[in-house]
Amino acid sequence: MNTSQPTRIGQALAGKKQLLSVAGMIAVLVLLAIAPTVITNQYIIDVLLRVLLFAILALGLNIVVGQAGLLDLGYIAFWGVGAYTTALLSSPRLGLHLDFFVVTGLSALAAGIFAIIIGYPTLRLRGDYLAIVTLGFGEIVRISLNNLTDLTGGPSGIQAIDPPNIFGIKFGYALTQYYYLAWVVLTIAALVATFLFKSRIGLSWTALRDDELAAKASGIKPLRLYLMAFGIGALFAGVSGSIFARVQGSVSPDSFVVDQSFMVLAIVVLAGLSRRIWPVIIAAGVIIALPEALREFQEYRMLVFGPLLVAAVVIRENAHRFKRRGRIAAVPSDPDANVAPQPADLIKEETR
Amino acid sequence: MSEFLQQLINGLTLGSVYAIVAMGFTLIFGVLQLIAFAQGGVYMLGSYAGLLAVASVGTENKLLAIAAAVLAAAALGALVNIAIDRVGYRPIRGSKRLMPLISGIGLYILIENAAGLVFGKQPRAYPTLFPEGQLTLGPVVISVKQIIVVAIALACMGTLYFFISRTGSGLAMRATAERPSAASLMGVNPERVIIITFALAGALSGIAGVLVGSYIGVATPVMGFLIGLKAFAAAVIGGIGNIPGSLIGGLAIGVIEAMGAGYISSAWGDALVFGALVIVLLIKPEGLFGRRSVVKV
Numbered sequence: 001m002n003t004s005q006p007t008r009i010g011q012a013l014a015g016k017k018q019l020l021s022v023a024g025m026i027a028v029l030v031l032l033a034i035a036p037t038v039i040t041n042q043y044i045i046d047v048l049l050r051v052l053l054f055a056i057l058a059l060g061l062n063i064v065v066g067q068a069g070l071l072d073l074g075y076i077a078f079w080g081v082g083a084y085t086t087a088l089l090s091s092p093r094l095g096l097h098l099d100f101f102v103v104t105g106l107s108a109l110a111a112g113i114f115a116i117i118i119g120y121p122t123l124r125l126r127g128d129y130l131a132i133v134t135l136g137f138g139e140i141v142r143i144s145l146n147n148l149t150d151l152t153g154g155p156s157g158i159q160a161i162d163p164p165n166i167f168g169i170k171f172g173y174a175l176t177q178y179y180y181l182a183w184v185v186l187t188i189a190a191l192v193a194t195f196l197f198k199s200r201i202g203l204s205w206t207a208l209r210d211d212e213l214a215a216k217a218s219g220i221k222p223l224r225l226y227l228m229a230f231g232i233g234a235l236f237a238g239v240s241g242s243i244f245a246r247v248q249g250s251v252s253p254d255s256f257v258v259d260q261s262f263m264v265l266a267i268v269v270l271a272g273l274s275r276r277i278w279p280v281i282i283a284a285g286v287i288i289a290l291p292e293a294l295r296e297f298q299e300y301r302m303l304v305f306g307p308l309l310v311a312a313v314v315i316r317e318n319a320h321r322f323k324r325r326g327r328i329a330a331v332p333s334d335p336d337a338n339v340a341p342q343p344a345d346l347i348k349e350e351t352r
Numbered sequence: 353m354s355e356f357l358q359q360l361i362n363g364l365t366l367g368s369v370y371a372i373v374a375m376g377f378t379l380i381f382g383v384l385q386l387i388a389f390a391q392g393g394v395y396m397l398g399s400y401a402g403l404l405a406v407a408s409v410g411t412e413n414k415l416l417a418i419a420a421a422v423l424a425a426a427a428l429g430a431l432v433n434i435a436i437d438r439v440g441y442r443p444i445r446g447s448k449r450l451m452p453l454i455s456g457i458g459l460y461i462l463i464e465n466a467a468g469l470v471f472g473k474q475p476r477a478y479p480t481l482f483p484e485g486q487l488t489l490g491p492v493v494i495s496v497k498q499i500i501v502v503a504i505a506l507a508c509m510g511t512l513y514f515f516i517s518r519t520g521s522g523l524a525m526r527a528t529a530e531r532p533s534a535a536s537l538m539g540v541n542p543e544r545v546i547i548i549t550f551a552l553a554g555a556l557s558g559i560a561g562v563l564v565g566s567y568i569g570v571a572t573p574v575m576g577f578l579i580g581l582k583a584f585a586a587a588v589i590g591g592i593g594n595i596p597g598s599l600i601g602g603l604a605i606g607v608i609e610a611m612g613a614g615y616i617s618s619a620w621g622d623a624l625v626f627g628a629l630v631i632v633l634l635i636k637p638e639g640l641f642g643r644r645s646v647v648k649v
Contacts, residue, residue, distance in 0.1 A: 071453045121634035128387055128449050129633065131457075132584045136626035139581070143619050209448070258577075262461055269454060303465040309458025310440050313451045317444040 024278035025194070029187055032281075036176045045175050047292050049247065052182040053240050055284040056189045058267040060236025062280050063193065065265070066273040067202060068229035069209030070123075071131035073261055074138030078111040078234040080145065080256035082241025085110040087158040087251045088151070100164045104242045111238030112231045119230040123223055130230070138258050145253040157252030164246050171246075178247045185243055189236055190277045196232070197275040205229055206275075259302055263287060266305045269312045354491030359614035360607060365498040365567070367606020368505035373560045373583035374590065374598035375512060376553030382529040382593045383549045385449075389456030390436050391557050392580025393463030396573060397432055398425035398558025399478075399565040400471055406479045418481050421562045422504065429558020430551035432463075437550045442543075460580070468573040481566040501563045508559055509599065512552065516595070521548050529593070578622060582609070585629040591642025600640065604628070 032052065036045055057079060064072045085107040089098050098106075114137075122133040145152045152158065163171040164181065171177050196202045204225050207215040212222060245251050267287045271279040291301045373395060380388045402421035409420045440455040486495040516522035527535035528545045536542055564579070565571045582605050590601025608628050613621035632639065 065450070065454075069448065069450045071450055071457075073457065118630065121630050121637075124633070124637050128453055129588065131387065131389075131453050132581060132588075133626070133629065133633070136581050136585070136629065139578070140623045140626055143623050147617070147619050209450075262457070265454070265457070299469065300465075302461060303469065306458045306460070306462025306465065309461070310455050313447075313455045313458070314440075314443045317447045317451055 021276040021278065022194070024276065025190055025281075028278045028281050029183075029190065032186075033180075033183055036179055042175055045179055047289055049175065049179050049182055051281075051285045051288045052179070052186050053244050053247070054264065054267065054288050055281045056182070056186050056240035056243075057237055057264050058271070058280045058284050059186075059189050059193050059277065060233040060240070061264050062268045062271065062273070063196065063205075063236070064229050064233035065268050066271075067197065067205040067209065067275065068226055069205075070226060070230060071128065071265075072134045072230065072233065073131050073258070073265070074134035074136070074141070075233070075237060075264055076256050076258070076261040077134075077138040077141035078115060078237035079241040079244065079260075080141055080251075080253075081111045081114050081234075082107040082238030083245040083251045083255070084145065084152060084158070084241075085238070086242040086245040087161050090162040091158055091160055093153065093158050097162055100166050104239060107242035108235045108238035111234040111241070115231045115234035116227060119227050120223075123226045123230070135258070138256075138261060142253055142256060142258075145256065152253075155253060157250055159250040161245055161249050161251070163249070178243075182243050182247070185239060186281075189239070190281075193277060201225065201228060202275070262302070262305055266308055269309055272316070355614065356611075357492045359610045361492055361494055361498065362614075363607035363610030364603055365501050365606070366564075366610065367586075367603035368502045369560045369563050369567075369602075370579070370583050370586045370605050371599045371602025372505050372508050372556045373579060374586035374602045375509070375595055376556045377584055377587040378590075378592055378595055378598045379525075379549050379553050381587070383525060383546060384441070386441065386452050387456065387584065388436075388550075388553065389453065389580065390433075390440070390459040390463060391553065391583065392576030392578075393460045393467075394429050394432050394436070394554050394576070395557040395561040395564075395579055396467060396571070396576035397463065398429045398561030399571040399575060400467065400476075400561075401425045401428040401558065402562035402565060403476060403478060403571055406481060411479050411481065414481065414483065417479070418500075418504075421481060421566070422559055425558035425562040426555035427558075429554035429556070429561070431554070433550040433554025433557070434547055436554075437546060442546075460576075464573055464576065471571075471573060473573060475570040475572040478565045478569050478571055480569075481562075497567055501567050504559065504563060508556055512556065512595070515552070521545075525549060582622075582625055585625055588629060588639055589632045591639030594639070594641045597639060597641035 032048070035048055039045060039048075057075070061072060061075050064070050064075070086103050088094055089096050089103045089106060090100075091097075118133060118137050119130070122130050145157075146155055148154075165171070166181075169177075171181075204215065204220045207218065207220055208222055208225060216222060244255075248255075267280065267283045270287065271283040291297070373391060376391055376394075377388060380386055380391075402425040405420040405424035406417050409417055411417045436459050440459045441452055444451050444455060482497040482500045484496065486493050487499075488494075516525060524535065524540045524545050525548065527538065527540055528542055532542055535545075560579070561571075561576075564575070583602070586601035586605040587598050588601070589604055590597030590599070605625055605628070609621040609625050611621075612624035616624075
């Protein structure tokens with residue numbers, strides 16, 4: 001293949017794409033920021049607030065699934081850990097009323113520590129065991145929340161969580177205050193994710209996802225990096241859960257069931273498992289807001305997610321067949337572009 | 353002591369069912385290195401297939417009813433599993449590991465929710481297939497139900513063992529699991545082997561659904577979720593890819609769960625199973641009877 005010409009064009013395209021993806025992220029965030037000034041309907045604001053919280057969650061899961069190529073099916077459990085940590089540290093339940101930033105930080109940390117505890121034994125052998133173990137972990141968290149009644153309040157949960165008090169601003173009942181709090185957190189999460197993807201760590205994740213063996217040979221330590229991805233993903237979930245607990249003012253185990261994990265996974269897969277931020281936020285909007293618009297189809301909501309996941313994967317993996325030959329787009333310049341299984345991959349697979 | 357023995361019996365009964373589902377996981381993993389998520393869904397469909405089969409033949413003749421339920425469940429399980437492979441796995445053969453995992457979970461969500469719409473979300477009472485009597489052996493009571501469940505599970509394992517070790521298709525499966533490229537050069541059609549593997553795994557899961565359904569007395573659309581997890585845990589504990597290992601793993605999971613349920617509470621029994629899985633992964637990640645795999649380039 002004549003490499004020099006397409007590569008240069010490829011680089012230019014990649015640069016342009018990167019610019020577009022940053023521009024897309026800013027555009028989506030700005031639109032979300034001005035939304036409450038235009039929309040007066042409180043119900044819509046409430047739905048948008050949920051979209052923001054799930055977008056933060058999805059950004060975290062996108063690191064785990066999209067970047068490191070690990071499947072986490074108990075992701076909502078980390079959301080629960082974050083929410084319950086916040087509930088315990090700032091409610092009459094234990095009589096603690098700690099500072100907002102301390103509570104949020106500790107909530108994220110708690111989620112991260114749980115991730116390391118279950119990630120370490122699981123990730124040592126095969127990354128794909130993680131899918132099942134996290135599913136089991138999600139169950140354990142749900143069982144614990146329901147049964148450790150002395151600590152978690154059992155099925156009725158914890159009520160009367162303090163409204164946040166940030167730099168002397170006391171939150172009341174106004175939804176827009178919480179909305180902007182979630183917006184600020186989402187913006188920070190988006191910036192952190194963008195920064196991570198560009199960093200050495202992010203590149204190592206991509207290398208591991210694409211070819212673990214080659215990455216290892218280049219001196220990348222898989223266990224450490226997988227744990228990092230899994231832990232950082234959990235931090236995002238912890239923060240989102242903490243804000244969720246504040247918004248609700250109460251927490252109960254019903255919010256942290258496995259269907260919610262599948263929902264976040266659907267967001268991430270719909271967004272294309274790429275390193276771009278804005279598709280994740282848009283996908284969160286579609287997955288959260290669409291069922292609200294189609295209320296009478298609630299029964300079918302989960303039913304739709306199944307075929308959606310299968311179709312997304314099958315289309316993605318067969319996309320290269322539909323690409324016309326000789327087009328510049330076929331040059332693998334974009335690091336996100338899905339790489340079709342190379343003959344070399346198949347040979348390696350077979351000579352285990 | 354009698355409490356302990358009683359829980360041991362209960363655990364071994366459930367464990368023998370987990371073992372046959374775990375064997376399905378292990379078969380598919382052996383041939384494709386794939387964790388087949390939708391296995392729990394196939395199990396649930398098998399349970400409903402048995403229920404409907406019994407509803408059509410009636411329960412006057414117990415033997416006929418049991419045979420109808422088991423055959424219907426095995427047939428439906430095999431067909432559904434072949435369809436699962438055709439729709440969700442075959443189009444992405446050779447992709448990165450993450451893709452079949454996502455596709456598998458999507459198929460599970462589809463099966464569970466479709467069953468919820470078709471059969472209703474409420475638990476359905478299972479017809480009494482097995483005679484109610486019980487045997488008293490010293491301090492422990494063994495019900496006839498338990499004996500039949502274990503007997504059918506053992507019969508399934510025996511059939512599977514015969515199929516894999518004595519038939520041409522079994523030889524082709526073993527060869528493909530050992531080295532796909534070499535097997536294919538010897539004239540083994542890999543796609544055919546994969547279809548047979550999925551059919552076997554589906555039949556085993558379907559029969560397990562009937563056994564648990566009639567043992568517990570209900571079928572629900574969500575019944576496959578936890579058993580899928582536990583059977584996978586059993587397969588990993590026994591060393592995934594190793595069929596006798598799945599039997600030991602299944603029995604171990606069953607006993608751990610029964611002990612947890614008996615001595616702590618039924619909710620914590622499930623949590624203990626995953627605790628055991630994590631501990632095994634920590635101490636012996638390749639499972640009790642697994643081989644450490646060496647990756648060559």
